[in-house]
Amino acid sequence: MQPQPHHAATVGEIIDRLSSCDRNAPFFLAINPEFPHVHFAGEIVTARDGQGGQVVFLGEAEQGEILPPAIAQALTWHPPTVTASLSRLASRRSAGPA
Template sequence: MTFPEMTVHDLIESLSGCDPNAPVRQAVNPFFPMAHRMAQVLQSVDETGRTVVYLAEGQDDDAQLGHLPPEVAIALTWQGPVQAPPRRPRRRAGGN
C-alpha cells in the first residue's frame, strides 16, 4: 500500500499556522522516538527523475536532542497514552 507523499506546498500550508520564530525539529524512529535539530533543506532528483526536497539533520554532535516529548509521540500514534496503574489501598500498621 502506498501513501501520498507530502509536497512542499503541503509543508508550507502546515507551517503557515505555526510560530515563524519557533525552531524546527524532526521526529524520527517510531520505535525509539527521538528529536533532531534541522539544519538544511536540499533539493535533488530521485531515481525516477522527480524533484524531491530533503530536510536534513545537522551534523553537529548535539543535533540529536533527546527523546521526543511523549505528547508528540502520542499525537503521531507512535505510542499510546500511558496511564498510571490503579492505586492499591494502603496497608495499616499491624497488618490490617
C-alpha cells in the first residue's frame, strides 16, 4: 500500500479535530521527528494565494523542552528505544556536568 500524500488541512478540519479537546488545555506544536521538541504556537497570519484565496499560517513562538517520549512514539516518529535514549540524553544535559 502506498502512503497517502499529505495535503494542507483546512481551518475547518483543524477546528473539527480540536473541538473535542478541553478548551483550557495547553496547545503545543510537535514539528521535527529528528529533533523532537515542544514548540509554542505563535501568531496567526493570513495571506492570499496565487488564485486570491485565503491561506492561514500558524507561526512558532519558541522552542521548549524535548518532546515527551510517549508523544514521539504516538506520532510514530521513534520506536520506544530511540525516544528512551533521547530522554536519557536530555536528563544528562539538564543535570549539568558530572
